[in-house]
Amino acid sequence: MNMLDLSSSAEANRGSIGADDFEAEHLNDLLGSLSHIHALGIVVLGPDDGDREAGRVLYASHPARFRTVGQLLAESDDYGRAWRDSLSPAAAYVNLSNHADEGKPWTRRCAEAGVLSFVRVDLATSMDCGYEVFVFMGTEQSNRQAAAEVTYAVMGLSPVLRMALPHIKLEITDRERAVLRAGAEGLTAKETADRLKTTERTVIYYWDRIQSKLNARNKGAALIRAATYGLL
Amino acid sequence: MTFPLLKTPQRVLYVDDKGSFLEALRKSLPFTHSRYFSTSPQSAVYRMEAEGVHWRKLEALLAEPAAQDFNERRFGMASRVIASHFSSWSRFNLTSVVVVDYSMPVMNGLEMIRTLGAWPGRRILLTGEADYNVAVAAFNAGLIQRFIPKDQRDLVTVLRKACDEMHSTVCAHIGQMLRPTLSQENKDLLDTPTVAAALTKKIDELMWDEYVVIGRPFGLLGLSHDGPLQWLQLETTDSLEQLAEIASEDGLRGIDVDGIRSGQFILTSEIHRELELNGEPPLIDAEIIHEHPTLYCGVYDLPHKPVTADVYGFDDIIAPADEAHSLLRDLAASHTSLSATNIDNRAEPSEAMRRYLKEQSVGVTDIDTVLKRIGSFVKQSPIHRDALSTALLKSGLPNDLKSLVTRSMQG
Numbered sequence: 001m002n003m004l005d006l007s008s009s010a011e012a013n014r015g016s017i018g019a020d021d022f023e024a025e026h027l028n029d030l031l032g033s034l035s036h037i038h039a040l041g042i043v044v045l046g047p048d049d050g051d052r053e054a055g056r057v058l059y060a061s062h063p064a065r066f067r068t069v070g071q072l073l074a075e076s077d078d079y080g081r082a083w084r085d086s087l088s089p090a091a092a093y094v095n096l097s098n099h100a101d102e103g104k105p106w107t108r109r110c111a112e113a114g115v116l117s118f119v120r121v122d123l124a125t126s127m128d129c130g131y132e133v134f135v136f137m138g139t140e141q142s143n144r145q146a147a148a149e150v151t152y153a154v155m156g157l158s159p160v161l162r163m164a165l166p167h168i169k170l171e172i173t174d175r176e177r178a179v180l181r182a183g184a185e186g187l188t189a190k191e192t193a194d195r196l197k198t199t200e201r202t203v204i205y206y207w208d209r210i211q212s213k214l215n216a217r218n219k220g221a222a223l224i225r226a227a228t229y230g231l232l
Numbered sequence: 233m234t235f236p237l238l239k240t241p242q243r244v245l246y247v248d249d250k251g252s253f254l255e256a257l258r259k260s261l262p263f264t265h266s267r268y269f270s271t272s273p274q275s276a277v278y279r280m281e282a283e284g285v286h287w288r289k290l291e292a293l294l295a296e297p298a299a300q301d302f303n304e305r306r307f308g309m310a311s312r313v314i315a316s317h318f319s320s321w322s323r324f325n326l327t328s329v330v331v332v333d334y335s336m337p338v339m340n341g342l343e344m345i346r347t348l349g350a351w352p353g354r355r356i357l358l359t360g361e362a363d364y365n366v367a368v369a370a371f372n373a374g375l376i377q378r379f380i381p382k383d384q385r386d387l388v389t390v391l392r393k394a395c396d397e398m399h400s401t402v403c404a405h406i407g408q409m410l411r412p413t414l415s416q417e418n419k420d421l422l423d424t425p426t427v428a429a430a431l432t433k434k435i436d437e438l439m440w441d442e443y444v445v446i447g448r449p450f451g452l453l454g455l456s457h458d459g460p461l462q463w464l465q466l467e468t469t470d471s472l473e474q475l476a477e478i479a480s481e482d483g484l485r486g487i488d489v490d491g492i493r494s495g496q497f498i499l500t501s502e503i504h505r506e507l508e509l510n511g512e513p514p515l516i517d518a519e520i521i522h523e524h525p526t527l528y529c530g531v532y533d534l535p536h537k538p539v540t541a542d543v544y545g546f547d548d549i550i551a552p553a554d555e556a557h558s559l560l561r562d563l564a565a566s567h568t569s570l571s572a573t574n575i576d577n578r579a580e581p582s583e584a585m586r587r588y589l590k591e592q593s594v595g596v597t598d599i600d601t602v603l604k605r606i607g608s609f610v611k612q613s614p615i616h617r618d619a620l621s622t623a624l625l626k627s628g629l630p631n632d633l634k635s636l637v638t639r640s641m642q643g
Contacts, residue, residue: 202474202477205481205502208502208505212505212508
């Protein structure tokens with residue numbers, strides 16, 4: 001809803017640079033493994049600013065023609081937070097022909113791409129945020145078979161996805177991630193420095209960097225934002 | 233002498249019922265700081281009461297628990313000191329020394345001093361020959377810190393020296409509040425008399441009139457009468473090792489990292505990040521200002537636009553007309569500080585910083601607060617009211633501000 005201002009689309013563009021590798025490496029494989037159920041494309045949405053009010057943006061899509069579908073879907077109110085808030089299933093399949101979403105910008109775009117159904121798998125993190133994987137298919141579904149296949153494939157890949165996805169939007173280094181983990185355990189700067197074999201001054205500098213990267217006002221907010229990105 | 237952790241712009245109040253004596257003092261004392269001469273102890277007390285808000289503001293800034301910096305707030309002491317101290321004219325309104333004549337009708341000097349209550353400054357009593365015993369008793373009771381006979385030879389020189397010393401003492405005293413923000417190593421360093429002397433020398437060289445010591449990152453923020461706001465980063469041999477680590481973490485070239493480690497350069501990335509400055513943090517030249525232990529420093533001109541002494545102007549108040557002028561100047565200053573951002577070279581301050589600056593900009597330098605001061609000023613006497621009306625006519629204030637002033641004069 002609030003995602004079409006210039007700054008967030010600039011964010012999305014910048015993010016897509018890192019997303020290229022991710023798409024080539026992971027989404028292509030995932031799509032390949034689902035070709036027998038006529039999977040046409042994949043879209044991954046994720047948190048915009050580590051804040052539950054900030055909404056979601058497109059993280060990755062494959063192949064290229066699904067990029068617009070992903071952007072339009074991210075801008076819509078469909079699924080995402082509202083879906084999670086209503087405790088709806090984390091894995092679901094939908095046939096577009098008989099669906100209430102018909103006629104929306106993103107479903108029109110889907111129709112143009114020959115999509116008849118899709119499966120959504122939710123990789124929730126925390127604070128009602130998380131990553132949503134949409135797999136679009138060229139056939140209608142009459143039972144849960146395809147949904148089960150997609151969910152199995154996505155969940156199988158989820159450790160890799162969860163590891164890689166936050167880095168599409170954020171440039172968090174491994175050291176910073178280690179500092180965040182230590183902070184989440186309640187370690188002081190001094191204790192963190194001992195663990196990472198560095199000095200207190202450097203750890204404080206890491207925190208400062210983490211807080212500005214995560215756009216957080218303090219350490220507590222930084223930890224929560226890190227959690228919504230799935231960094232912890 | 234320990235190194236004062238803070239130095240504020242000097243401001244002195246002189247009270248004597250004899251206008252000719254004050255006029256003589258005004259002419260002979262060097263005009264290097266703000267001065268307020270008053271023939272009426274009652275007006276002087278009003279003035280000091282009005283100043284209370286500025287002292288409380290400074291105290292609130294210094295008292296924000298340092299230990300919570302790291303856990304609770306994104307912005308540390310440096311950001312806060314810039315936002316609420318150096319970007320505000322409030323700090324030019326902190327009288328640290330009062331010089332009061334003992335023998336005055338209506339209210340004598342000691343009676344006036346007693347009304348000052350919790351005011352943290354120092355009190356000097358000027359005495360006549362007959363007042364010696366009273367002065368000694370007041371000194372012993374801790375009411376005054378010094379008494380100077382009016383017939384003292386070189387009175388002006390003695391007075392000037394006493395005021396300067398006492399200003400330093402007051403600054404050192406208030407600066408104590410900053411000690412919890414410093415690490416033990418840095419406290420030990422500043423408590424070393426030769427280090428204190430070396431730093432004082434460096435500050436004189438930079439021609440700073442005022443500064444605040446910052447614990448994390450370690451250094452001083454300060455400025456001369458016409459700016460710019462400068463950051464004096466301090467490093468020891470050990471801390472340079474840590475800074476080199478930060479430099480390599482930041483991806484600096486090996487040759488620069490070695491330059492930091494060997495004491496050639498100082499990297500400013502910590503203050504740069506703390507203040508959310510744009511661009512790459514510069515490497516600045518390091519200078520050794522003390523040996524055993526070795527203390528390095530580097531000076532970095534910050535892009536902030538502080539309220540400088542030159543911009544604000546030193547007060548030199550002796551008549552109601554001067555004070556009226558000073559009040560209208562404060563009003564104009566409040567108006568500008570609300571409409572202009574105090575920082576350039578920063579395309580877009582972060583939301584959090586914007587919120588923080590906004591939070592800091594309201595309060596004692598608020599237009600409403602100054603209008604209230606104007607309201608009570610004109611109530612003092614018809615002369616005060618006339619002085620303000622005249623000053624208002626001559627002032628270049630925008631019409632909307634003028635009508636606000638007129639309304640406060642009536643209310």
